[in-house]
């Protein structure tokens with residue numbers, strides 16, 4: 001595993017609430033032509049945003065770089081085809097920016113699109129236009145689709161890692 005010292009588990013309910021908070025922020029910018037979800041992590045937040053903003057045109061940009069919490073080379077598995085060539089009028093949604101490498105690639109492909117995430121870590125923060133919650137760089141966010149409930153030892157003993 002990587003060198004993340006703190007785990008930060010997020011529930012479906014918290015993610016739904018934060019997705020709606022993101023939708024409120026995006027509403028301030030007016031109407032959007034469509035949403036581009038960066039798969040896979042951006043799909044659930046993009047679904048919540050699209051539902052709240054009544055956007056029914058959804059595209060995917062398939063970018064992958066992590067195996068567990070280790071970052072590897074960024075792969076572009078599929079580009080977004082429905083977005084206008086420069087992405088203007090579109091909002092790109094991902095679950096988070098960490099180093100910013102994924103967001104940088106999305107910007108390179110759709111330079112005029114607005115980039116929105118639920119979470120941002122300090123290194124990636126300059127690459128995102130709108131986000132809801134900042135967490136420290138040494139935090140690993142545990143999304144509900146990657147987790148299941150299990151017994152854990154006290155934080156003081158393990159730093160919140162599973163025993």
Ligand SMILES: O=P(O)(O)OC[C@H]1O[C@H](OP(=O)(O)OP(=O)(O)O)[C@H](O)[C@@H]1O
Nearest residue numbers: 039040041064065066098099100101102
């Ligand atoms: O800012 P970065 O350092 O680039 O990290 C952020 C990206 O990493 C994760 O994707 P991942 O590569 O794990 O693919 P996935 O969404 O399919 O799980 C996450 O969903 C973001 O897209």
Ligand code: HPA
Nearest residue numbers: 066098139140141142143
């Ligand atoms: O903190 C994280 N949590 C889950 N996936 C991620 N991909 C990059 N950083 C993270």
Ligand SMILES: [Mg+2]
Nearest residue numbers: 039040041042
């Ligand atoms: Mg991702």
